[in-house]
Amino acid sequence: MDPVFLGNVDASFMSQIPKTQQQDYPVLFEMGAPGLTAVALPESGVRAADRRRHVPAELLAEQLPALPEVGELDLVRHYKRLSHKCFSVDENFYPLGSCTMKYNPRINERVAAMPEFTEVHPYQEDADVQGLLEMLYWLRCDLAEIAGLAEVTLQPAAGAHGEMTGLMIINAYHRSRGENRRQVLAPESAHGTNPASCTICGCTQISVKGKPNGRVDLDDLRAKVNRDTAALMLTNPNTVGIFDEQVADIARILHAQGTQFYMDGANMNAILGITQPGRFGVDVMHYNTHKTFSTPHGGGGPGAGPVAVAEHLRPFLPVPQVARRCDGSFTWDYDRPHSIGKVRSFYGQIGVLVRAYTYIRALGPDGLRDVAEKAVLNANYLAARVKHRYELPFPPPYAHEFIAMPKFGDSGIGDLEVSKRLLDHRIHPPTMSFPIHHCLMIEPTETESLAALDQFVAAMLEIADEAEKDPEMVKTAPHTTSVKRVDEVTASRKPNVRWKPAVR
Amino acid sequence: MRYTQLTDAQVKQMLATIGVTSIDELFKTIPPQLRLEGPLRLHPALSEPALLEDVRSLAARNNDCGKLVCFLGGGAYDHFIPTVVDALAGQTEFVTAYTPYQAEASQGVLQAFYEFQTMVCEVTGMQVANASLYEGASAVAEAVMMATTITGRKRILLSEGLHPDTVRVLRTYGLERGIEYAGVPLADGGLDVGELRARLDKTVGGVVIPSPNFFGCVERLDRIIPVLHEAKVLAIVVADPLAAGMFKTPGAFGADIVVGEGQGLGIPLGYGGPYLGIMATREEHLRKMPGRVVGMTTDREGRRSFCLALQTREQHIKREKATSNVCTNQGLMAMRAAIYLAALGREGLKTVATQCFDKAHYAAEAIAALKGYSLCFSAPFFKEFTVQTDRGVDHVLSECRRRGILGGIPMRRLDERYEDCFLVAVTEKRTRAEINSLVAAFEAA
Incomplete structure (x- = not known):
């Protein structure tokens, strides 16, 4: 057993450990030997193309990248040992506030690994991917229902990406009304991504005060909302773990000035099926599927950040949007002239969304x-x-x-x-x-x-x-x-x- | 209920400890008029067998690339994925781990990301790399924002060979940041260096150069990058990391920022995601680079350790002054890429790249010899090339599909000027027999 990764070594115990086991655990580049590989590729089967004829000599590599060179067993041992040096939900309790480190059901992984979902090329014709499109369509609808909002885009790659997308939608909405609003309000307790997303969207963030009981200070909010205010970004329940019961009043204050109500959905886990953000006046919100819908955190990704919007913001959602035709078949709708465009290539973190779909189907409304x-x-x-x-x-x-x-x-x-x-x-x-x-x-x-x-x-x-x-x-x-x-x-x-x- | 594990008796005991009589009391801060009157309008819960049946019936309506022969590329490629990649990246200790803020509890993923960064540096030829971004197109957008920050200039030139999705993403991001784009035309598939030179001035911060570009053509970076540097303009190269098994890296030509789609590195096609954005740059720009970065350091006892480095650039510390709002990497995808590259090793990478090249050229030559088909460009290519046909693109591709072959991507997706063209990608995974059947389908169409 190797104490370097099993730990629990105090000084007296350390002296009993053989010297070979006290060394630093190697990085891949210190392992193996030149010429080793862990992959058996077949012979090419075609004649070698004449490189010099096809490619100018200036472009051809003279030496290969210094990648690790290890055999398969050592490769397996290396990553096995690294896996022992991680905490994970499967082994450890993570009471990690605002990160919602819930169990990641095994069946999600099983479904996401089905070759009918993993081995599909993004440029295949719609007719070849009807099953996946249908799944995405229902996920889109389910997420809209859970939010109590009109429509959802599945494209954003992460929560922060969803925030950015939501703010872009809000900016596009204001522009469509001939307004150029560049201020975004957020409580001091907002997630750091909120102000950073504002900056990405060319907006300035202004802090709104909180009250000692963890609620938004409505007087301060009223004083700061004006015709330059694009949106308020609010996490509700908030980051101190409190559902702000003034939320409908907050929405009224915002809407009186044409300001949009953005909800950071990081804490949706607390209100699933109890209330819907659409009911308390939210115009835009993002989900974190890796929080609320049990998709794995993966040591930092991939996540997904679907964005839900109210009726008046639907025209601005990213393209393409998964859609159902009159004949019941599914397709991608690119015909959205007011769309903000695309925020990533292709359609989204599909493999993650498949897991979210599986989770929602497993649980149902109750x-x-x-x-x-x-x-x-x-x-x-x-x-x-x-x-x-x-x-x-x-x-x-x-x-x-x-x-x-x-x-x-x-x-x-x-x-x-x-x-x-x-x-x-x-x-x-x-x-x-x-x-x-x-x-x-x-x-x-x-x-x-x-x-x-x-x-x-x-x-x-x-x-x-x-x-x-x-x-x-x-x-x-x-x-x-x-x-x-x-x-x-x-x-x-x-x-x-x-x-x-x-x-x- | 599924996935929760409290009995009614335990719930009662917990409520007593809290000092309330019902769970409902805990929700008292949600005003009654805001509450749902009934259940959400969703499909009822499915048992595990019923759920498997549900997803299987959906899966059955997909025709995947295990059943079809895939010559589609355009930013997503059907490369062979060694078994060890799934086996090792699928370890639930990695899958269910959190972002490694707590270094002492995360040495495994941190070391894996550090090794990933090193391999990205190697395949791009750059000095430093981050622990990955969402995917290729948003990585280019981040690179563009980084270039405007470094140079203080908001005009960015884009090669007209850029992936159409990337252009759309750049426009979406650019609109908000006041970034102004202008195109640089191509000549015979590669960037027109004369046109490029004519567009460079003191307002230009960077030029985005995909190589290979969307048409498959490999750029003369040896000629392009010096022109940019003369004008003190940053070279942002969008690269295919696998090309490093045969071609000189962008770094070897002096690129300033290298980004790219890392899907080819052991990541399944997955209908477009999750993929992997790679980003590498020169050491001097390290602190301007967005995204997670892992550093090697020591612990209190002097042992080698790893942790997230340079977090002061990031949103949770810097908030509105952060280099980006990105607050994660594509953890598991970076893990896959690292395992893939480590499994290949130098020789394996060379084999993959060489076979892509040889097979693509074998296919291109055979296709070009057919009546009614020609190659659009004479620029060098790696694993993908553009074919022009007078037989009707849709007709040709539907003949392929009838034979179980995904024969190519119609180029009108990029530009109506290419109405009669399509894009063919040939990876190392395609066999001679498969290529021959593609050629036969073209001939028959």
Whole structure:
């Protein structure tokens, strides 16, 4: 067994480990030997073309890229070992606020891997892809129903991409009315992608104040909305885990000025089947299928960010749009003269969307409502269990997530230290220092069992005890991961972002 | 209920702990008039067997490239995917992992992305690369925004050989950012260097040069890039990473930013996604590059470790001043590409590239010898080429389809000037027999 990746090595134990096992785990480029390959390709079967005749010598490579050269077994071992050095939902609890790290059902993967879905070329004729088009069409309709909005585009590749698409739709709408609105309001607690998406869309973001109880300050909102305001971007339930009951008033304030109401759908998990954003005046929203609809996070992608819009914004949706013809067949509709155009090549993250379809079909309307109920129940349960040792700055009830503040006097233990110590409990840390400094944002999701929730509570309480009795243990955590606290400062100050044989 | 695992008794116990009597009480902040009166209007839940039946019946109505012989390209290619790619990238420790913010809990994916970045540098010939972007077209849009930031100039020239989807995406992004585009015409399939030179001035920030371009033609980067650099204009090259097995990389000619579609690197056709945007640049532009970047560092005990580097460029720290709003990479797709390239190794990459080249040229020569068909351009090509026919593009392609062959992409998708042309892609996966049957179908049409 290799302690370098199994971890749990304290200094006394380290001395018992053979020297060969104390070395750094190699990168691929240090493995193998020149000439090795892990792929058996057949003989070409055609005569070799005369390169010199077809291609100017100046364009032909003199040497090959320095790719790794390893045999198949070593390749397998390498990636197997890397897989052991990752936390994952399949092995670990991720109470990661606003990220909705729910279980990724196996059947989603099975369906997405069906060759009828994976081995389809994007330029095949519609007649050859009717099954897939139909699936996308129903997904489009289902997502519109869940949002309570008129129509959905499946094209955006991720949540942030969806935000950008939504803002572009809003900009196009205002332009169509002869207006050039360039201000976008967002609460201070907005996800960082909101202001960044504004910038991409040539807009300026203006912050709206929040009230101490976690709601939008309506007076501040009224003072800031005017005829230059393109949109308000609001996450609801918001990032402190509260459904803002003033939301219909917010919509009225916005609409009185012609301002569009954009909802960041990151937290849709809390309201599935309970309410619909369309009911409280939202004009545009994006989904994160990798949050709400159980598609895997994949260590950072691929996700998908479908965007739902109200009736008046339909003309501006990206092209093409999956559509149903009068004869019941399915096709791509490019005939949308007011469309913002395309935000990516082809049609979207199809393989991800297939998983989302599978999930929605598996759950149905009652199952989706159950998701919201259990997600909210689990979050409120955790809050009730940890509130004696962690300060909860906002009053319950919470939606699917809540904010907890580690406050342990002058022990020097804050959100970072608690988080790193949780790793020793094999629990992924909550979201840290967002949306307020030094907080933990905790979202258990609906898929966790009571036992898993109780284990988390036990870990949080044990860490609180340690913070008083053995603060060093917490401050120096993690102790059991494959590496100890990583030096991120040097990584950014002197970036080494690619392997060079001489550099160690 | 599916995927939740609380019994009624447990729910009761939890509600008691919370101090409420029903789940409904937890939703009290949602005003009653905003609530749904009944269930969502969706299909009822399906049991697992019924769900499999549902998706199988949909799947049965697709004719996939396992059943047909695929000569379609245009930005998505039917390359062979070694078994190890699915097996290793499909490990659920990777599939169900979160974005690696917590370095200590994510060394596996971080190291894999670091290795990916290194391989991207190798196949593009560049000094630094990011951990990937969504796909090829939006990667070009990000490169264009990056070029305008670096140069402070908002005029960008686009080769008229750019993929039509990429042009559409660039226009969508550009409209909001005030980026102005102008085209550079082609001459015999490649960029017209004289026309290019005539359009360069102090307002131009960069030129987007696909090579191979949408017509399949490989550009004379050795002649183009020096012209750009003379005018202090950035060269943004859109590359096919597999071409590096045979052609000099864009970096070898001094490209400033290299982007591209990485689908060919072990990623299934998947009806257009998820794919992989690759991006690499010169070291001096590292901090201007959007997207996730993984760095090698050490842990407290001096052991080699990896973490996300340069996060201060990113949206969750920099917010409106971020280099981009991108807050992820295409994790699993980057993983696939890394495994694919590592499995191939140098020799495997060379074999794939050479076979693409040889088979495409074998096919092109046979097609050009047929009556009623010719090659549109004499520029060099890699694995894809444009055919002109006087037999009617739709007629020819439907004859192919009748024989179970996807024979090509009609070029009117790009431009009506190419009404009588279509695009044929031949990867290493196509056999001599398959190519011969394509040629026979053309002949019979």
